Each structure stands twice: as structure tokens, then as C-alpha cells.
Amino acid sequence: MKHAAMAIALVAVLFVLNGLFSGTLVAGVSISPYILQVMCLAGINIILAVSLNLINGFTGQFSIGHAGFMAIGAYSSAFVTVTFGDRIRAGLSFLPAFAQDGALLLIGLAVGALLAAIAGFLVGVPSLRLRGDYLAIVTLGFGEIIRVWILNIDAVGGARGYSGIPKLANFFWIYLFAAFSILVVYRVVHSSFGRTLIAIREDEIAAEAMGVDTTRSKVISFVVSSSLAGVGGGLFGHYLMYVHTNSFTFIKSIEIIIMIVIGGLGSITGSVLGAVLYITLTEGLRQFSEYRMVCFSLLLIIIMIVRPQGILGHREFLSYFRRPRRLDAATPPAIET
Amino acid sequence: MTTFLQQLMNGLSLGSIYALIALGYTMVYGVLRLINFAHGDVYMVGAYVGYYLSRMMQGKEPSLAAAFLVMVASMVACAILGIIIERLAYRPVRRASRLTLLITAIGVSLFLENAGQLVFGPDPKFFPSLAPHAEYVVAGVRITSEQLTVIGVSFLLMILLRLFIQKTRTGKAMRAVSFNLDAAKLMGISTDWIIGVTFALGSALAAAAGVLIGMQIPKIDPLMGIMYGLKAFVAAVLGGIGNVPGAVLGGLLIGTSEVMVVGYLSSTYRDAIAFGILILVLLLRPQGILGRVTKEKV
Numbered sequence: 001m002k003h004a005a006m007a008i009a010l011v012a013v014l015f016v017l018n019g020l021f022s023g024t025l026v027a028g029v030s031i032s033p034y035i036l037q038v039m040c041l042a043g044i045n046i047i048l049a050v051s052l053n054l055i056n057g058f059t060g061q062f063s064i065g066h067a068g069f070m071a072i073g074a075y076s077s078a079f080v081t082v083t084f085g086d087r088i089r090a091g092l093s094f095l096p097a098f099a100q101d102g103a104l105l106l107i108g109l110a111v112g113a114l115l116a117a118i119a120g121f122l123v124g125v126p127s128l129r130l131r132g133d134y135l136a137i138v139t140l141g142f143g144e145i146i147r148v149w150i151l152n153i154d155a156v157g158g159a160r161g162y163s164g165i166p167k168l169a170n171f172f173w174i175y176l177f178a179a180f181s182i183l184v185v186y187r188v189v190h191s192s193f194g195r196t197l198i199a200i201r202e203d204e205i206a207a208e209a210m211g212v213d214t215t216r217s218k219v220i221s222f223v224v225s226s227s228l229a230g231v232g233g234g235l236f237g238h239y240l241m242y243v244h245t246n247s248f249t250f251i252k253s254i255e256i257i258i259m260i261v262i263g264g265l266g267s268i269t270g271s272v273l274g275a276v277l278y279i280t281l282t283e284g285l286r287q288f289s290e291y292r293m294v295c296f297s298l299l300l301i302i303i304m305i306v307r308p309q310g311i312l313g314h315r316e317f318l319s320y321f322r323r324p325r326r327l328d329a330a331t332p333p334a335i336e337t
Numbered sequence: 338m339t340t341f342l343q344q345l346m347n348g349l350s351l352g353s354i355y356a357l358i359a360l361g362y363t364m365v366y367g368v369l370r371l372i373n374f375a376h377g378d379v380y381m382v383g384a385y386v387g388y389y390l391s392r393m394m395q396g397k398e399p400s401l402a403a404a405f406l407v408m409v410a411s412m413v414a415c416a417i418l419g420i421i422i423e424r425l426a427y428r429p430v431r432r433a434s435r436l437t438l439l440i441t442a443i444g445v446s447l448f449l450e451n452a453g454q455l456v457f458g459p460d461p462k463f464f465p466s467l468a469p470h471a472e473y474v475v476a477g478v479r480i481t482s483e484q485l486t487v488i489g490v491s492f493l494l495m496i497l498l499r500l501f502i503q504k505t506r507t508g509k510a511m512r513a514v515s516f517n518l519d520a521a522k523l524m525g526i527s528t529d530w531i532i533g534v535t536f537a538l539g540s541a542l543a544a545a546a547g548v549l550i551g552m553q554i555p556k557i558d559p560l561m562g563i564m565y566g567l568k569a570f571v572a573a574v575l576g577g578i579g580n581v582p583g584a585v586l587g588g589l590l591i592g593t594s595e596v597m598v599v600g601y602l603s604s605t606y607r608d609a610i611a612f613g614i615l616i617l618v619l620l621l622r623p624q625g626i627l628g629r630v631t632k633e634k635v
Contacts, residue, residue, distance in 0.1 A: 062436055126620050133372045133439055134619060137570060141612030148609045254443065261440055293451035300444035305429045308437040 010179055018172035036171065042279045043174035044236050047181045049259040049271035051228030054185050056257070057265035058194065059221045060201030061128060062136045064253045065143030066229050068123075069116045071248035072146060073230025074237035075156050077112030078165045081105070081238065085166060105168035109177075109234040116230025117223050119146065124222035128215055140250055151245045161244035162237070169238035177235060181228045185268055188224060197221050201266070258296055262303060264310030269317035274310070339477040344600045345593060350484040350553065352592020353491035357546035358569030359576070359584035360498065361539025367515035367579040368535050370435065374442040375422060376543060377566015378449035379415055383544025384464075384557045385457050386411040391465050391551075404467035408490070408548045412541040419540025420533050428529070446566075453559030461558040464551035487549045494545055495585055498538065502581060507534060515579060564608060568595070571615040577628025586626060590614075 019025025021036050052066045081088075081104055088107060092100050127138040156162045188194050196217045199207035208214050237243040255278070263274025278296075285292045303310065312320075358380050365373040390407045426445050430437050471482040502508040513521040514531045522528045550565075551557055572591040576583025591611055598610045618625065 060436070062439060126616065130619055130623065133435065134574075134623070136439060137372065137567075137574075138612075138616060138619060140567070141571075141615050145609045145612050148605065152605055254447065257440070257443070265436075290455055294448060294455060297444050297447035297451060301426050301441055301448065304433075304437050304441040304444065305426075308430070308433055308440075 011176065014172045014175050014179075017175075018170060021171055038279060038283050040169075040171055040174050040239055042276050043171070043178045044232050044239070045256070045259060045275035045279055046178040046272050047174075047232035047235070048229055048256045049263070049275040050178075050181045050185050050268055051225045051232065052256050053260045053265065053268065053271040054188065054197075054228075055218075055222050055225040057260055057267065057271070058185075058189050058201060059197040059218055060204075061218055061222070062133075063139040063222070063225075064136050064250060064257065065123065065139030065141075065146075066225075066256050067248040067250060067252035068139075068143030068146035069120055069226040069229035070233035070236065070252070071150055071243075071245065072119050073109075073112035073116045073227075073233030074243045074248070075150055075153075075162060075233075076115045076230075077108035077234030078162055078237040078243060079156055080111045081108040081166055081168065082162075082164060101166075101168050102173070104166075105173060105234075105238060108168070108238065109231050112230040112234035113227040114230075116233070117227035120223045120226025121219065124219040124226075125215075128218040128222060140253070143248075143250055143253055147245050147248050150248075157244075159245075161242060161246075163242045165237050165241045165243065167238065167241050169235045174235050174239065177231055181231070182268055182272070184224065184228065188221070189268070193217065193220070198266075258300055261300060261310055264312035264314065266314040267310070267312040267316055270310055270312035273312065273317070340600070342476070342478045344596050346478055346480060346484065347600075348593030348596035349589060350487045350592075351596055352589035353488050354546045354550050354553075354565070354588075355569045355572045355592045356585045356588025357491050357494065357542045357549070358565060359572040359588045360495070360581065361543050362570050362573040363576070363578055363581060363584040364511075364515075364535050364539045366573070368511065368518065368532050369427070369431070369438075371427065371438050371442060372570065373539075374439075374566070375445035375449055376539065377562035377564075377569065378446050378453070379418060379422075379540045379562070380543035380547045380565060380569075381453060381557070381559060381562035382418060382449065383411050383415045383540075383547030384551050384561065385453070385462075385547075385559075386414045386544065387548035387551050388462055388464055388557060391467050394467075401468050404486070404548075404552070407467060408545055411544045411548050415540040415544035415547075416537035419536035422540075423533055423536040446562075450560055450562070457559050459559060461556045464555035464557055466555070467548075467552055483553045487553055490545065490549060494542060498542070499581065501538075507531070511535060568608075568611040571611045571618075574615060574625055575618050577625025580625065580627045580629075583625055583627035 016025065020029055021031050021039075023030025048066060048070060052063070055061050055063050085104055088104055089100050092103055095103065123139065123142045127135055127142065130138060150156065151159055189197070196207065196212045199210065199212055200214050200217060204214055233243075233248075236247075259274035259278045260271045261274070262277060263272070264270030281296075282292060285295070307313075358376065361376045361379070362373060365371060365376070387407050390410055391403070394403050394407065422445055426441055427438065430441050468482065468486060473480045473482075473485075502511060510521070510526045510531050511534065513524065513526055514528055514535075518528055521531075546565075547557075550561075568591055569588065572587035573584045574587070575590060576585070576587030591614065594614065595607060595610055599607050
């Protein structure tokens with residue numbers, strides 16, 4: 001009951017905020033479209049960062065191919081809504097227009113997530129048997145292969161990019177799915193399965209010796225992570241109404257890595273913080289755009305040298321405010337003299 | 338047949354470039370177990386140093402001596418750059434986890450790419466011709482003097498490297514460090530010095546590759562290091578990472594197969610072929626063609 005109430009409250013809050021921001025709820029009340037767009041892109045980045053953190057931060061497997069899965073989600077969901085959009089709408093004609101939009105988006109995202117998950121499985125099974133650095137390069141390679149492959153499919157525009165995607169995603173849907181990804185990753189990490197992931201991160205050989213099927217755990221975590229990336233990509237396409245493979249180069253993957261490294265590998269709130277911080281800094285430093293990436297790269301190196309665990313480290317944001325648990329409860333109080 | 342030979346020739350000259358860059362990857366991996374992501378960008382810097390030096394020499398007749406001078410100067414500059422990178426970025430995190438090392442390397446790579454765009458300008462530059470141009474036709478195959486220079490110089494450098502590693506004291510110390518860093522340290526080898534030398538040598542070879550590519554394909558830009566670097570890395574893995582002759586073999590194989598794919602299939606798959614090869618290698622023979630199997634121990 002409590003969870004259902006929280007979910008309804010979240011939907012209501014997002015709905016009201018969406019209305020307020022876009023100016024459809026109260027006449028004359030809105031925020032600038034630029035700020036709204038930055039906030040929406042931040043939401044998509046949250047989805048990508050949180051999902052990448054599952055594999056990079058919690059499972060300790062360094063993947064640099066997230067943009068590839070994002071591309072699969074973006075293209076396949078856009079393909080569904082563009083090609084079958086009219087037919088799906090006709091089938092749902094008993095619903096009001098906004099519900100049709102929502103249902104269409106959900107169907108598109110579901111297809112995108114499914115295909116990204118399948119791709120994640122196909123990529124993950126062979127490559128997750130590798131360790132460390134090799135995995136990084138192989139995922140990078142797969143990400144690029146996916147991109148080149150999409151670039152050669154003429155049905156989705158090829159090198160021209162894919163245009164004419166209906167604008168189905170907005171602030172409401174993006175943040176709804178951001179909350180959904182956070183929930184999914186949180187539940188995965190705090191399950192007994194999540195413990196096996198953390199065991200793999202801490203010491204893969206020891207985890208294997210303890211009876212963890214490491215490859216299976218890694219693949220599942222990779223599939224979940226990729227399908228969420230697919231959702232992020234789908235929202236990206238349906239928000240900007242245009243996708244091009246140039247948006248999904250490995251530079252994009254590295255951007256997501258910068259977000260989670262800044263925020264803290266293995267911290268969900270850290271990735272949210274990192275994603276928001278990254279987009280705030282990139283937008284805020286727009287007039288110094290040529291120095292921007294130089295600063296980010298230096299920041300990355302300096303963080304690795306002075307605080308390799310990122311801003312929040314392995315811990316969650318709130319844990320810094322809780323009092324440390326008393327471990328000495330069993331010891332008798334000291335005798336006062 | 339002539340087409341095939343022509344492609345083979347083009348593949349060999351591209352492959353020698355990959356081989357030169359791959360040597361740097363494999364040597365650094367040998368001593369530090371680090372994929373030096375920034376290596377491809379050092380190669381880019383090498384090409385730019387060569388570009389600016391040859392612009393200074395403009396007006397003079399293109400001659401082999403000038404080309405030689407430019408190449409040596411660029412190699413020295415990049416050797417210094419390699420030592421600086423190692424000293425400032427990698428040494429502080431050397432004892433940290435490999436993930437930290439990897440992210441640092443990505444950071445250095447991003448830094449060089451973006452600083453390069455800032456300093457050299459983001460638009461491509463055209464490399465002035467350094468050496469006199471000539472063309473030879475052997476059995477219907479067109480061979481340019483640039484291709485001959487590329488192949489000749491690369492092989493000369495590789496032989497020199499081989500001699501250095503096998504015959505000198507420093508080379509012996511390098512082999513010891515790559516065999517076991519801690520044991521080498523206990524034997525009184527100054528590992529910091531050896532790691533520095535390794536970075537210097539690798540970076541110098543990358544710079545040579547940068548100047549050579551400038552002579553062959555005279556268009557250079559600040560992001561050129563990414564793809565060449567990745568493919569050279571694939572070459573190092575294909576030959577067996579940490580293995581010097583393997584890197585050369587891998588480079589030639591990658592270069593040739595890339596040219597063949599472009600020639601016989603489609604140029605859009607140019608960048609995908611190397612990764613396809615990488616994935617196959619890692620699945621079928623993860624230690625590479627010449628590599629030895631190492632078991633991970635606790």
C-alpha cells in the first residue's frame with residue numbers, strides 16, 4: 001500500500017511539475033524552454049548514468065559501450081512509433097489523445113528496451129568472460145560496430161539521420177523513467193543477487209570460489225543495464241524528434257563514464273549527482289565551450305589521483321548524514337573514575 | 338591478381354604504421370599492465386610536431402635529410418611528452434586499482450584530444466611534402482616513394498627496437514620489469530627509470546608513425562589518434578599483448594585486412610573490421626597469436 005501511494009504521489013508530482021514547466025497547467029506560468037530542455041536532457045542522463053553504474057560501479061566490469069545500447073533503443077523505438085504509430089493509434093482510438101501518446105511511447109520504449117536487452121545479451125555473453133581492460137576495449141568495439149551497422153541501415157535514415165519522430169517524451173515521462181531506473185537499480189543492488197554483483201566487484205576469484213556463477217551474474221547485470229540504456233535512448237529520440245548515429249559515438253559513452261566517475265562508482269545517488277553536475281557544468285560553461293572538455297579531462301585525472309572513489313564513493317548521499325551505527329553496543333560502558 | 342597485389346602493398350604500408358603504434362601499447366602493457374589509452378593521441382601530437390617543423394622548413398627543397406631531421410625532432414618531442422604523462426598522471430595512481438589506472442588513461446587521452454583541438458585548431462591540416470615524390474610500377478603494381486619510406490623506416494625502427502631490447506643493459510632491465518616488476522625492483526633495477534624509458538621509446542615510435550602517416554596521407558586532425566590508436570591496440574592484442582614481434586605481426590595483419598575489406602567490400606566497414614577481429618581473437622585465442630597463456634593467480 002505504502003509503495004502504491006508513493007508511486008501515485010510521484011506520478012502526480014511529476015504531472016503537476018510538467019504542467020507548470022510547460023505552461024499548460026496554469027496560464028502564464030512556465031519556465032524558459034531552454035531550462036526545460038536542459039532539465040529533460042539531465043533526466044535522460046540520469047537514466048544512462050544510473051544504468052551504467054550497475055555494470056561499472058556495482059559489478060566492477062568496465063564497459064565503454066553504453067552509447068551503442070542507447071542507439072539501439074533510440075532507433076528501434078523510433079522505428080516502431082514512426083512506422084506503426086498510425087496503426088497503434090487506430091487500435092487505441094477509444095482512448096483520449098494524450099493517453100494514445102503515452103501508450104504509443106510505452107510500446108516504443110518497450111521494444112527499444114527489449115532489443116537493447118537482447119543486444120546486451122549477445123554482446124555480454126562473449127565479452128564478459130574477459131576481465132578488466134579487455135572488456136573495456138571489447139565493449140567499446142561493440143558500441144562502435146552497433147553504430148556503424150545502424151549507419152548502414154537505410155530504413156532508419158542511414159547517414160542522413162532519422163527524422164520525423166513524433167514528440168512523445170516530455171518532462172513527465174523522462175523523470176518517470178528516471179525514477180523507474182533508480183528503483184530498478186536500487187532493487188537489484190539490494191537483492192541477494194546484488195550481493196553477488198558486489199562480491200564480483202570486490203574480488204572476482206574469491207566470488208567464484210564462494211560459488212557465485214560470475215559470468216551469469218555479470219551477464220544479467222549487463223542485460224539490465226543495457227535495456228535501461230535502451231529506454232534512455234528511446235526517450236532521447238522521442239524528445240529531440242531526431243536521432244543521428246553521431247549522437248551515439250563512444251564520446252557519448254565516455255561522457256556517461258565521466259558522470260558516474262565524478263559522482264562515485266557504486267553509488268546511485270552519486271550517479272544522479274554526477275549526471276546533473278555534468279550537464280550543469282557543460283551548459284554553464286557554454287561560453288568557454290572549447291575549454292570545457294579540457295577541464296573535464298583534467299578533472300577526471302585529478303579525481304583519480306586524489307579521490308578515486310568519486311565524490312560520494314561507494315556510499316549513498318544520505319548515509320553521510322546518518323549517525324554511524326554503534327558497533328560497541330555489546331561492550332559494557334566504561335567505568336567512570 | 339594485380340589488384341590484390343596493389344591492395345597488399347597498400348595494406349603493408351598502413352600496417353607498418355599500426356605496427357609502430359602497437360609497439361608502444363604492447364611495451365607499456367608489458368611493464369605496467371596498463372592499456373595506455375593516450376598512446377594514440379601521442380601519435381597525433383607527433384604528427385602535429387612534424388607538421389609544424391616541416392612548415393618551418395618550407396621553401397627548401399624536399400629532401401630525405403629534411404624528412405629525417407623532422408622525424409627525429411618529433412620523436413624526441415614525443416618521448417619527452419611520454420615521460421611527462423607517465424610522471425604526472427600514471428605514477429601517482431600506479432599502486433591504485435587497475436580501474437583507476439584505466440580511467441586515468443582515458444582522462445589523459447581526452448585531455449590530449451581536447452587540448453589538441455584548442456592548440457592546433459579543430460580543422461584538418463595538410464602536411465607539406467617532405468621527401469621528393471616518385472612512383473614506381475613493378476609488375477603492374479603502383480608503388481609510391483612514400484609507401485617505400487613508410488615500410489622501410491618502420492622496419493628499420495622495429496629492428497633497432499629489437500636490438501635495444503635484446504642487446505643493451507637497459508633493454509634487459511625492461512624485459513626483467515615486464516617479467517615481474519616487484520622482483521626486478523628487488524634485484525636493484527630502478528623500475529621508475531625503466532618505466533620512463535619504456536614510455537619514451539613507445540612515444541617516440543608513435544611520433545615516427547605520426548610523421549610517416551603525414552607523408553603518406555597528408556591530412557592530419559586532432560582526433561586522428563582515436564581510431565589509429567584503437568586499431569593499433571587491436572593489433573597489439575592480436576599479436577599477443579606484451580609481445581614485441583607480435584605487435585608487428587598484428588599491425589601488418591590489421592592493416593592488410595582493413596585495406597582488403599575497403600577494397601573488396603565497402604569502405605563503411607573500415608572501422609568495424611578491426612573490432613570484429615578483436616572480438617574473434619579474444620574469444621578464440623585471448624592470448625593472441627604469439628602470446629603465452631598466463632593463468633591468473635590469487
